[in-house]
Amino acid sequence: MTITLYDFELSGNCYKLRLMMNILNLAYEVVPVDFFPGREHKSDWFLRLNPFGQLPVLQDDGLTLSDSGAILAYLARKYDASGLWFPKDAAVTAEILRWHAIADDITATASAARLALGYDYDFDIDKTQKGAHRIFRIIDEHLWFGEKQGRDWLCSPAHPTTADIACFPYVMLSEEGGISRQDYPALRRWTDRVRRVPGFTVMSGIFPAGPAR
Amino acid sequence: MPLSVSDPTWYPIASSEDLPFRHVYQGQLLGRELAVWRADDGNVNAWENRCLHRGVRLSIGINEGQELKCQYHGWRYANRSAGCTYIPAHPADAPARRIENRKYPVREAYGLIWSAANDDLPFTGFPGAEGGDWFALRPMPVNARPGDVVAGLAGLAPDDQPADVMQGLSVRLGNIVYFVQPVDADRAVIRGLLAGKPADPIATLRHYNEGLTKLRDRLEKAAARKPVPEKLSPIFEKVSADLASMPDIAIPRGATLPVVVKRKWQNADGVVSFELADRDGRHLPTFQPGAHIDLHLPNGLVRQYSLTNGPGDLMSYVIGVKQENASKGGSKVLVESVRAGDVMAISEPRNNFPLRRDAARTVLIAGGIGITPLLSMSRFLDQSRLPYELHYFTRSGESAAFSSELTALHGRVERHVGLARDAIRARVSQALGPYEFAHHVYICGPGAMLEMVQEVASGLGWPDEAVHFEYFQNDKIIDQSSAFDIELARSAMTLHVPAGKTILETMRDAGLTVPSSCEQGACGTCLTTVIEGEVDHQDVYLNKTEKASNSCMMTCVSRAKSGRLVLDI
Ligand code: FES
Numbered sequence: 001m002t003i004t005l006y007d008f009e010l011s012g013n014c015y016k017l018r019l020m021m022n023i024l025n026l027a028y029e030v031v032p033v034d035f036f037p038g039r040e041h042k043s044d045w046f047l048r049l050n051p052f053g054q055l056p057v058l059q060d061d062g063l064t065l066s067d068s069g070a071i072l073a074y075l076a077r078k079y080d081a082s083g084l085w086f087p088k089d090a091a092v093t094a095e096i097l098r099w100h101a102i103a104d105d106i107t108a109t110a111s112a113a114r115l116a117l118g119y120d121y122d123f124d125i126d127k128t129q130k131g132a133h134r135i136f137r138i139i140d141e142h143l144w145f146g147e148k149q150g151r152d153w154l155c156s157p158a159h160p161t162t163a164d165i166a167c168f169p170y171v172m173l174s175e176e177g178g179i180s181r182q183d184y185p186a187l188r189r190w191t192d193r194v195r196r197v198p199g200f201t202v203m204s205g206i207f208p209a210g211p212a213r
Numbered sequence: 214m215p216l217s218v219s220d221p222t223w224y225p226i227a228s229s230e231d232l233p234f235r236h237v238y239q240g241q242l243l244g245r246e247l248a249v250w251r252a253d254d255g256n257v258n259a260w261e262n263r264c265l266h267r268g269v270r271l272s273i274g275i276n277e278g279q280e281l282k283c284q285y286h287g288w289r290y291a292n293r294s295a296g297c298t299y300i301p302a303h304p305a306d307a308p309a310r311r312i313e314n315r316k317y318p319v320r321e322a323y324g325l326i327w328s329a330a331n332d333d334l335p336f337t338g339f340p341g342a343e344g345g346d347w348f349a350l351r352p353m354p355v356n357a358r359p360g361d362v363v364a365g366l367a368g369l370a371p372d373d374q375p376a377d378v379m380q381g382l383s384v385r386l387g388n389i390v391y392f393v394q395p396v397d398a399d400r401a402v403i404r405g406l407l408a409g410k411p412a413d414p415i416a417t418l419r420h421y422n423e424g425l426t427k428l429r430d431r432l433e434k435a436a437a438r439k440p441v442p443e444k445l446s447p448i449f450e451k452v453s454a455d456l457a458s459m460p461d462i463a464i465p466r467g468a469t470l471p472v473v474v475k476r477k478w479q480n481a482d483g484v485v486s487f488e489l490a491d492r493d494g495r496h497l498p499t500f501q502p503g504a505h506i507d508l509h510l511p512n513g514l515v516r517q518y519s520l521t522n523g524p525g526d527l528m529s530y531v532i533g534v535k536q537e538n539a540s541k542g543g544s545k546v547l548v549e550s551v552r553a554g555d556v557m558a559i560s561e562p563r564n565n566f567p568l569r570r571d572a573a574r575t576v577l578i579a580g581g582i583g584i585t586p587l588l589s590m591s592r593f594l595d596q597s598r599l600p601y602e603l604h605y606f607t608r609s610g611e612s613a614a615f616s617s618e619l620t621a622l623h624g625r626v627e628r629h630v631g632l633a634r635d636a637i638r639a640r641v642s643q644a645l646g647p648y649e650f651a652h653h654v655y656i657c658g659p660g661a662m663l664e665m666v667q668e669v670a671s672g673l674g675w676p677d678e679a680v681h682f683e684y685f686q687n688d689k690i691i692d693q694s695s696a697f698d699i700e701l702a703r704s705a706m707t708l709h710v711p712a713g714k715t716i717l718e719t720m721r722d723a724g725l726t727v728p729s730s731c732e733q734g735a736c737g738t739c740l741t742t743v744i745e746g747e748v749d750h751q752d753v754y755l756n757k758t759e760k761a762s763n764s765c766m767m768t769c770v771s772r773a774k775s776g777r778l779v780l781d782i
Contacts, residue, residue, distance in 0.1 A: 147230075181239070182240070189236060209275065
């Protein structure tokens with residue numbers, strides 16, 4: 001049974017799934033969807049897959065799934081034998097889902113600014129940029145105190161979780177939306193750590209990090 | 214007081230903990246963006262945040278431990294000197310060593326990293342800094358004018374204990390000193406130092422972080438009601454042409470620099486090592502893997518020695534010298550009479566043996582003391598996590614030099630001890646294998662071995678461009694049968710060079726003082742600029758491009774194809 005990803009190469013939300021599947025060493029097929037400029041995610045055939053008209057969509061085992069955060073949880077639960085990426089612990093589950101929601105906030109701000117600047121989308125650039133800075137400030141503070149307490153990742157376990165995958169892409173792509181990360185040194189250090197996770201893969205605009213010492 | 218882009222004051226630009234190993238911190242001071250990174254030797258570099266090539270930010274580059282690599286095109290810059298060590302696809306696979314990025318002064322003290330716009334003032338810390346134990350608070354970036362931030366901090370003081378506003382946008386409030394880093398006209402970072410380590414660090418950090426967050430929110434609200442100040446616009450003076458231009462081929466012009474022998478030790482049976490350092494403890498010039506220096510010996514001779522150093526390792530140069538019993542002077546003098554503490558003169562490093570870093574496979578073959586340039590290359594490949602194989606042939610285990618350095622490498626290092634000629638040949642052939650695209654081999658060792666490896670490689674289909682070697686001796690038979698005239702442009706002299714006599718000898722006979730060393734076309738000491746005429750090169754020093762340029766020659770072995778040569782002497 002092959003996994004099929006309906007994918008747009010330059011979408012950070014699609015990249016989250018490619019990244020997760022690469023880390024979990026899963027084979028999958030890609031169906032390219034012309035999100036820009038073709039707006040194929042609003043075409044009839046696509047809306048039949050996902051009535052919300054959003055990428056990504058993933059098919060596996062006769063299931064058709066949408067929403068990147070939900071799919072991340074699905075992939076981790078189903079294919080991560082270590083159980084680390086989406087642990088069963090109730091408190092950790094709540095923590096991860098909290099960050100999946102924050103990932104959506106990042107999409108609504110940093111990614112929206114990027115769509116406005118690079119993809120002709122009609123969003124209020126100033127408002128989306130300000131919104132992204134507000135979120136980045138909070139994440140930077142969270143990560144800064146985390147480092148002080150020996151925590152390297154967004155959630156409390158001593159290893160990355162789907163929360164880190166969910167938040168990572170649009171943080172990395174923020175410059176394309178005119179949002180500098182200069183004021184967020186702890187956030188920048190965290191992106192280095194994510195880029196060093198074994199199985200990490202790149203997309204256009206997201207570079208690899210050099211090896212750690 | 215308005216901010217000035219040329220303000221020489223030292224300001225903190227980061228916390229020490231902002232610079233973990235293998236990370237590049239993005240900072241800004243007085244409008245200038247900085248790429249700040251800690252090298253594996255602990256040294257902190259504060260550079261202009263752009264690659265000289267296309268201005269791409271270096272803060273998204275890769276910190277390789279001793280070099281910073283630009284993400285986009287792969288240009289590399291060395292720790293300490295900011296000298297560019299590698300330009301992909303450059304004709305010689307190697308830039309002139311003078312290409313340097315702009316550096317800013319930098320110091321690490323009291324848990325903070327400090328920098329200044331220029332070198333006009335020495336670093337002095339702040340009043341009362343010495344002897345104290347300082348604890349850095351979480352930095353707080355604020356979108357407000359630096360002056361307003363200072364006023365805001367001063368306003369935190371209780372009425373009965375007014376704040377002490379000090380030099381350099383700093384404010385002392387009881388047992389805390391706050392520094393305001395002027396990022397730009399409208400942006401600042403508050404960096405606090407607390408005297409003494411608190412009993413509960415996390416609770417203390419949270420406490421001050423909360424207070425500063427409130428202050429920031431107030432300051433930003435107030436700033437939003439004021440007109441936006443004009444941004445500081447630092448002038449990015451172009452790096453001087455001398456530093457940034459890429460001469461076709463850099464030809465050393467006899468400039469030397471003094472170094473002190475820091476250490477001399479028996480490295481292996483028959484090999485003595487010397488560590489040479491700047492007399493004032495500054496870094497030495499940037500070099501490339503495979504580079505050598507000319508060492509001026511006490512007896513007036515000049516000898517060439519390869520550097521064994523790894524990338525960005527500029528605090529001293531380490532060379533290995535072969536102890537030859539029958540040596541007529543060169544290494545004998547060095548081994549017998551030069552001691553630790555002696556001062557010697559060396560040239561800037563020059564590279565005739567450039568290493569390609571775009572190879573799919575790199576094979577390094579060393580014989581005896583030929584290990585020295587290949588050790589340097591291995592260290593570069595190691596740091597860049599590029600695959601390589603090093604084969605080191607020695608007569609006996611005791612004669613293998615730099616053993617501990619070789620053990621520290623991560624690549625495939627094979628030592629071959631005491632093999633007979635045929636066995637060496639078979640081993641080399643096995644190591645090379647049939648040629649494939651983008652495979653490169655580098656050889657350094659005795660002349661006979663060099664020729665043997667070249668022969669084996671060509672038999673296995675390796676093209677000349679993939680086989681790189683360095684001679685320390687010219688074994689060719691020199692043809693001295695031609696006769697011609699030389700015109701010495703600067704000395705206003707015309708001399709006849711008869712068959713059987715070298716240009717060098719002819720000039721000396723005419724009373725000129727001209728430098729030489731090996732007198733066999735291998736070392737480069739007698740290098741001379743040619744103004745006119747066609748040269749018959751017979752040396753092994755110049756590379757093909759240099760020879761084809763017809764613009765320089767070695768007067769110890771080269772002759773003329775034309776009837777007349779005009780030399781810049
Ligand atoms: S003296 Fe060495 S090359 Fe001429």
